Amino acid sequence: MAEPTFFTPHQRATVEAAMARIIPSDDTPGALEAGCIDFIDRYLSGIDFIFAKPDGSGFEVLEGKAAESWRQRIEILRAKYNQGIADLDTRAQSAFSANFVALTPEQQDSILGAVDARGQAAPGVDEAADSSGPALQQTSTEIDLDFFPLLVVHTRQGFYADPIYGGNRQQMGWKTIGFHGPLSMKDVHEGRYTTLPFFAEGEAEKVREFHDGL
Amino acid sequence: MAFNNKPARAEAVIIGAGASGSTAAKVLCEAGVKVVALEKGPWRKRESFGGDELANINRYNLWPDPLLNPRTWRETASSRARIDQFCPVPQMVGGGTVHWQGWLPRVTQNDFRLRTIAGDLAGASLADWPITYDELEPYYLKVEWAFGVSGQAGANHFESHRSGGYPCPPMPVSRYVEKFHKGCSALGWNSFPLPQAALSRPYNGRRATVISAFAQQHGDPTGTRSSALNIFVPDAAATGNYDLRPQCVVRELTLDRQGRIKAAIYEDGEGNLFEQEADLFILACGAVETARLLLLSKSGRFPNGVANGNDLVGRNVTFHEYSAAVGTYEDPIYAWAGGGYVSASTFQHYEHDPSRGFVSGGHLAVAGVGIPLPINWHLPGAPTWGAEAKKIDREYFNHSLAVAMVLHDMPQHENRVDLDDKVVDAWGLPVARITLKPHRNDLDQGRYLIDRAADILEASGALDIRKVYADRITGNCSHQHGTARMGDDPESSVLDRWCRAHEVENLYVVDGSPFPTATGANPTLTIMANAWRVADKIVAERGNTT
Numbered sequence: 001m002a003e004p005t006f007f008t009p010h011q012r013a014t015v016e017a018a019m020a021r022i023i024p025s026d027d028t029p030g031a032l033e034a035g036c037i038d039f040i041d042r043y044l045s046g047i048d049f050i051f052a053k054p055d056g057s058g059f060e061v062l063e064g065k066a067a068e069s070w071r072q073r074i075e076i077l078r079a080k081y082n083q084g085i086a087d088l089d090t091r092a093q094s095a096f097s098a099n100f101v102a103l104t105p106e107q108q109d110s111i112l113g114a115v116d117a118r119g120q121a122a123p124g125v126d127e128a129a130d131s132s133g134p135a136l137q138q139t140s141t142e143i144d145l146d147f148f149p150l151l152v153v154h155t156r157q158g159f160y161a162d163p164i165y166g167g168n169r170q171q172m173g174w175k176t177i178g179f180h181g182p183l184s185m186k187d188v189h190e191g192r193y194t195t196l197p198f199f200a201e202g203e204a205e206k207v208r209e210f211h212d213g214l
Numbered sequence: 215m216a217f218n219n220k221p222a223r224a225e226a227v228i229i230g231a232g233a234s235g236s237t238a239a240k241v242l243c244e245a246g247v248k249v250v251a252l253e254k255g256p257w258r259k260r261e262s263f264g265g266d267e268l269a270n271i272n273r274y275n276l277w278p279d280p281l282l283n284p285r286t287w288r289e290t291a292s293s294r295a296r297i298d299q300f301c302p303v304p305q306m307v308g309g310g311t312v313h314w315q316g317w318l319p320r321v322t323q324n325d326f327r328l329r330t331i332a333g334d335l336a337g338a339s340l341a342d343w344p345i346t347y348d349e350l351e352p353y354y355l356k357v358e359w360a361f362g363v364s365g366q367a368g369a370n371h372f373e374s375h376r377s378g379g380y381p382c383p384p385m386p387v388s389r390y391v392e393k394f395h396k397g398c399s400a401l402g403w404n405s406f407p408l409p410q411a412a413l414s415r416p417y418n419g420r421r422a423t424v425i426s427a428f429a430q431q432h433g434d435p436t437g438t439r440s441s442a443l444n445i446f447v448p449d450a451a452a453t454g455n456y457d458l459r460p461q462c463v464v465r466e467l468t469l470d471r472q473g474r475i476k477a478a479i480y481e482d483g484e485g486n487l488f489e490q491e492a493d494l495f496i497l498a499c500g501a502v503e504t505a506r507l508l509l510l511s512k513s514g515r516f517p518n519g520v521a522n523g524n525d526l527v528g529r530n531v532t533f534h535e536y537s538a539a540v541g542t543y544e545d546p547i548y549a550w551a552g553g554g555y556v557s558a559s560t561f562q563h564y565e566h567d568p569s570r571g572f573v574s575g576g577h578l579a580v581a582g583v584g585i586p587l588p589i590n591w592h593l594p595g596a597p598t599w600g601a602e603a604k605k606i607d608r609e610y611f612n613h614s615l616a617v618a619m620v621l622h623d624m625p626q627h628e629n630r631v632d633l634d635d636k637v638v639d640a641w642g643l644p645v646a647r648i649t650l651k652p653h654r655n656d657l658d659q660g661r662y663l664i665d666r667a668a669d670i671l672e673a674s675g676a677l678d679i680r681k682v683y684a685d686r687i688t689g690n691c692s693h694q695h696g697t698a699r700m701g702d703d704p705e706s707s708v709l710d711r712w713c714r715a716h717e718v719e720n721l722y723v724v725d726g727s728p729f730p731t732a733t734g735a736n737p738t739l740t741i742m743a744n745a746w747r748v749a750d751k752i753v754a755e756r757g758n759t760t
Contacts, residue, residue, distance in 0.1 A: 021599070021600065022599040022600065022603075023599070023603075023604050024600065024601050024604060026601065026604070028608070030604070050269075050273055051266075051269045051273065051275055052264070052266055052269060053264075054261070054262060054263055054264025054265075054266065054435055055261075055264065056264075064483070065282055065640050066279065066282075068640075069279050069281040069282050069640075072281060073281060109600065112599070116599075141280055141299055142272070149598075152598050152599045155599070156588065156589050157268055157272065157589055160267075160587040160588060160589045161266075161267060161268040161587075161589060162265075162266055162267075162268065165268055173587075174587075176604075176607075176608060177588065177607050177608050177611040177612070178546075178608075178611060178612045179427075179550060179586070179587060179611065179612075180548075181427065182265060182426075185264055185265055185266065188264060188265030188426060188428055188435060189261075189264050189265070189435045190435075191424045191435070191436040191438070193265065193424075193426050193427070193428075194424060194425055194426065195425055195426060195427050195548070195550070195551035195552055196386060196425050196551075198389070198548035198550075198551035199386050199387060199388050199389065199425075199548075199551055199552070199556075200386075200387040200388060200389050200391070200392045203386040203387050203388075204386070206386065207386055207414070207415070207422065210414075210415050210416060210421070210422035211422060211424070211425070212424075
């Protein structure tokens with residue numbers, strides 16, 4: 001995408017490599033193929049890509065207090081990235097005498113694991129001991145997060161948010177998990193997108209006359 | 215402060231145009247009362263909403279921006295408050311109903327007399343309501359029929375008396391609802407389609423509600439959901455009596471010499487100050503912001519905030535808490551269909567039962583796990599990144615659902631909303647500071663409810679069950695109540711039974727602030743019914759005096 005970018009080429013390569021470990025590629029696409037790096041580079045480029053227009057025709061122009069707030073927020077996030085990327089290289093140099101981007105995936109995982117302040121909870125834990133985790137929080141305050149959890153959140157956003165934001169190319173993220181999303185934001189905006197076919201057997205049939213798009 | 219403008223005096227000023235403010239506006243305007251409504255946020259049209267999780271949930275397109283509208287939280291009066299987006303609600307015309315999916319169960323008759331039923335609970339400030347279920351019942355029905363609520367009368371065996379049925383049959387059955395009913399049925403528990411602010415079929419000239427995946431926490435671009443924005447605001451506006459002024463931030467209420475509210479001082483979007491006088495003032499800002507505005511309105515007569523002579527404003531605040539047990543199944547559930555909130559509920563654990571060892575209970579309902587995508591969700595206890603996290607996203611997204619609780623938290627005198635002494639908002643006003651520590655009863659009841667949620671999952675064939683107990687109260691469900699209790703005794707309550715301030719004869723509060731206790735169900739239907747009741751009384755009194 002030929003758009004204003006925030007990262008230097010080295011920063012961009014570093015973040016792209018880290019994102020590729022957060023959502024790795026296997027027999028299905030990962031952060032690399034979905035373009036999560038474009039998503040975050042676009043986000044950090046300024047305040048021109050904060051809110052897509054709801055019909056998907058472009059982006060809203062922010063004004064007044066909202067513009068002030070978003071300028072402030074983007075500055076905070078940029079500082080976290082600048083510092084966090086430098087920290088990845090420092091740790092990589094110290095452990096493996098190379099920059100993060102040059103490490104093997106296993107080496108990168110070990111660096112990221114060390115940066116991940118919260119650590120990896122073992123799969124299959126019965127009760128979420130981590131009460132600060134986002135599991136049942138309905139709102140998010142990104143700027144309170146440390147660099148690594150922030151990068152995880154942004155990678156997930158880039159993988160699963162609407163493709164208009166630069167990631168989730170060809171809805172790869174959605175296809176990977178089996179989300180039958182709308183063809184485009186315009187479909188939602190105009191009321192054509194319905195999920196009734198994914199309701200219980202026969203339910204959509206009963207109300208077909210009331211709904212478009214079935 | 216010099217006022218650039220002094221608009222014409224109004225009969226009534228309503229502060230807030232969300233669920234309660236627009237209900238009061240509809241009733242007053244339809245009775246011929248000239249209303250000026252001052253709403254902090256914008257008046258957005260349906261075309262401005264879209265299916266965009268990033269904008270709507272992560273980027274504060276609908277939620278308040280915490281850099282502009284911060285709050286603070288501390289556990290007790292002796293701990294240091296930190297900035298925390300505690301219990302946010304969208305601040306715009308329509309309020310929380312703009313992004314809700316509108317679960318509208320009625321509370322039961324025992325909710326109005328919890329102290330009588332449960333007795334005293336050490337550390338809590340339980341109180342009976344000054345009104346009964348029967349007094350509110352006709353207004354429940356009015357709201358249900360105005361909104362076109364889809365539900366099934368009699369399906370909830372624990373429901374109190376109804377004087378009429380629902381205007382629309384229940385919403386279509388989702389796969390997650392099927393599982394929920396199956397689990398409850400296997401346990402011998404009653405379950406029922408959760409009444410919803412949506413149209414299962416055309417009603418009142420409106421088309422059936424579009425069943426998108428972008429629903430809960432998303433605005434409605436189709437205008438087909440039932441909300442204050444789509445129903446009560448247009449109803450009020452159609453009368454020609456509703457002067458709704460968006461992006462007007464009320465800074466304080468001033469008093470006249472008789473100790474009545476004289477005016478609301480507000481700032482418009484361009485920063486101009488106005489003094490709006492009226493015969494009466496109705497606060498409908500939500501329980502947190504209503505308390506904050508009362509406390510911001512200091513005067514010689516009320517040095518600690520208007521109507522706060524007894525230091526009760528902001529106290530006894532309750533927030534519920536949303537938590538859940540999550541189950542995964544062999545077969546696909548598609549719990550994102552319908553936004554995950556075309557739901558069913560059980561009141562089997564709602565009523566007080568002394569044998570459980572704690573007071574009261576809450577309802578349990580089934581929900582999806584994403585909003586709708588796994589951007590703002592991960593499986594409790596699972597890794598957030600790496601191959602295992604991706605595997606979980608792939609294997610669980612279509613196969614998981616949540617059975618969630620509405621925790622009936624206990625009112626406590628020390629739990630309160632007051633003004634922060636350091637943090638101000640983008641308008642330079644001190645923000646709401648929440649002081650809140652859960653009562654032991656809240657934690658015990660929460661564990662019990664989550665365990666019962668897990669029972670439902672197990673009985674419905676879930677392979678893997680993960681419980682998330684509520685160890686804290688975080689205000690994560692936007693429900694807020696109790697900060698200006700209603701009661702018959704002016705010594706122990708802020709408002710009388712008509713939600714008029716004991717100390718200020720032309721001041722009313724119609725949001726969740728009057729609730730003496732939180733109840734164990736989603737509060738907005740009860741808030742709107744109560745606002746309608748109060749507005750009816752105001753209309754009747756106006757008839758008497760003119």
